[in-house]
Amino acid sequence: MRLARRTGLIKPSGTIAMAEKAREMERRGRRICRLDVGEPDFDTPEHIKEAAIKAIKEGFTHYTPSRGLPELREAIAEDLERRGIQADPKSEIIVTPGAKHAIYCACLSTLDPGDEVLVLSPTWTTHFQCIEIAEARAVEVPCGEEYSLDEEELKARVTGKTKMILMGSPNNPTGGVLSDGAVRAIVEIAEDNDLLILSDEIYDRLVYDGLKPISPSSIGDRERIIVVNGFSKAYAMTGWRLGYAYACREIIDSMTRIQQSTTTCPVSFVQKAGVEALRGPQADVERMVREYDRRRRFIVEGLNEIEGFRCTMPRGAFYAFPDISGFGMPSSDFCLRLLEEKGVSTTPGSIFGESGEGHIRVSYANNIQVLREAVEKIREFADDLWR
Numbered sequence: 001m002r003l004a005r006r007t008g009l010i011k012p013s014g015t016i017a018m019a020e021k022a023r024e025m026e027r028r029g030r031r032i033c034r035l036d037v038g039e040p041d042f043d044t045p046e047h048i049k050e051a052a053i054k055a056i057k058e059g060f061t062h063y064t065p066s067r068g069l070p071e072l073r074e075a076i077a078e079d080l081e082r083r084g085i086q087a088d089p090k091s092e093i094i095v096t097p098g099a100k101h102a103i104y105c106a107c108l109s110t111l112d113p114g115d116e117v118l119v120l121s122p123t124w125t126t127h128f129q130c131i132e133i134a135e136a137r138a139v140e141v142p143c144g145e146e147y148s149l150d151e152e153e154l155k156a157r158v159t160g161k162t163k164m165i166l167m168g169s170p171n172n173p174t175g176g177v178l179s180d181g182a183v184r185a186i187v188e189i190a191e192d193n194d195l196l197i198l199s200d201e202i203y204d205r206l207v208y209d210g211l212k213p214i215s216p217s218s219i220g221d222r223e224r225i226i227v228v229n230g231f232s233k234a235y236a237m238t239g240w241r242l243g244y245a246y247a248c249r250e251i252i253d254s255m256t257r258i259q260q261s262t263t264t265c266p267v268s269f270v271q272k273a274g275v276e277a278l279r280g281p282q283a284d285v286e287r288m289v290r291e292y293d294r295r296r297r298f299i300v301e302g303l304n305e306i307e308g309f310r311c312t313m314p315r316g317a318f319y320a321f322p323d324i325s326g327f328g329m330p331s332s333d334f335c336l337r338l339l340e341e342k343g344v345s346t347t348p349g350s351i352f353g354e355s356g357e358g359h360i361r362v363s364y365a366n367n368i369q370v371l372r373e374a375v376e377k378i379r380e381f382a383d384d385l386w387r
């Protein structure tokens with residue numbers, strides 16, 4: 001059978017591939033420390049679950065408007081307003097089945113074949129995949145393990161084909177957060193060169209040390225900025241598939257047309273849960289952030305004590321991105337051997353873009369006992385390699 005050419009454009013997701021290998025080993029009875037997963041180990045807060053159950057019991061089980069329930073769009077607009085951002089819930093917000101689908105709809109709405117997207121790298125693999133599906137080309141702007149921008153590097157990569165800048169701060173995989181100055185520079189460069197900005201802010205509530213990252217949408221022109229966010233990370237709702245985007249009316253209308261013709265709408269009762277997540281108590285989010293913070297310090301300290309590891313302190317999300325280049329092997333080999341020999345599952349930095357090589361992504365969305373065991377096993381692995 002000859003599949004459509006476009007299927008060949010999409011590289012398989014490296015994160016999912018590693019997770020599947022780890023799961024397969026678990027199925028065969030092997031104990032695996034799972035530091036590959038990009039999802040909270042916490043359960044969805046009870047009051048959010050109750051809202052969905054109530055909605056189902058009340059028969060709220062039918063289609064909703066394609067761009068999402070008006071009530072949820074209003075709750076999102078209120079939440080944005082609290083953060084100093086104005087978005088009209090009627091025309092400038094779309095609710096999607098997961099942030100991933102919002103990125104897909106945004107790319108299909110704005111990119112033509114041959115367009116170039118300046119991608120602040122390393123970054124989440126889906127960013128590259130959605131650009132590929134739109135038949136555009138990702139041009140990486142290396143930001144290193146601290147995810148810090150060199151403005152001149154960004155400017156130097158702008159060509160006549162550049163259409164968009166894609167940023168994801170707090171960043172997956174590094175846990176880095178762009179400085180306010182860097183965000184301002186991105187907005188300025190986009191304005192000077194008539195570019196769009198796609199800003200993936202899914203980890204914006206998971207920040208530490210009192211950090212308050214700014215969004216380009218709080219300073220730049222709405223006509224050129226698309227912000228994607230969602231409920232998966234902050235509210236531990238990965239399986240519910242609920243995300244959203246806000247942008248100017250024209251882009252949101254186009255994204256709605258794509259959503260209408262692909263998934264119709266996000267799940268009705270899940271959207272009710274989303275209203276509760278945003279309008280209900282936020283104590284669970286605060287509790288989870290405090291716990292991630294504790295784990296962050298533990299894992300970074302533990303990894304830095306291992307010979308050959310150098311790990312900067314992440315400031316957001318739930319990932320550490322240690323440099324393992326001293327071991328002189330590709331990150332994919334390093335991760336595979338670490339998994340097979342010691343039962344610790346991590347993700348090779350190389351899948352997050354060219355500048356990710358020489359690093360591994362360690363997710364600390366796992367309990368501290370597992371992290372302690374994992375650090376011990378990684379230490380043994382490193383010792384074996386030095387021997």
Ligand SMILES: Cc1ncc(COP(=O)(O)O)c(C=O)c1O
Binds near residue numbers: 100200230242
């Ligand atoms: C940067 C980033 N954006 C979006 C997502 C996915 O969000 P959702 O579960 O809402 O599709 C992830 C998940 O790993 C992510 O790392």
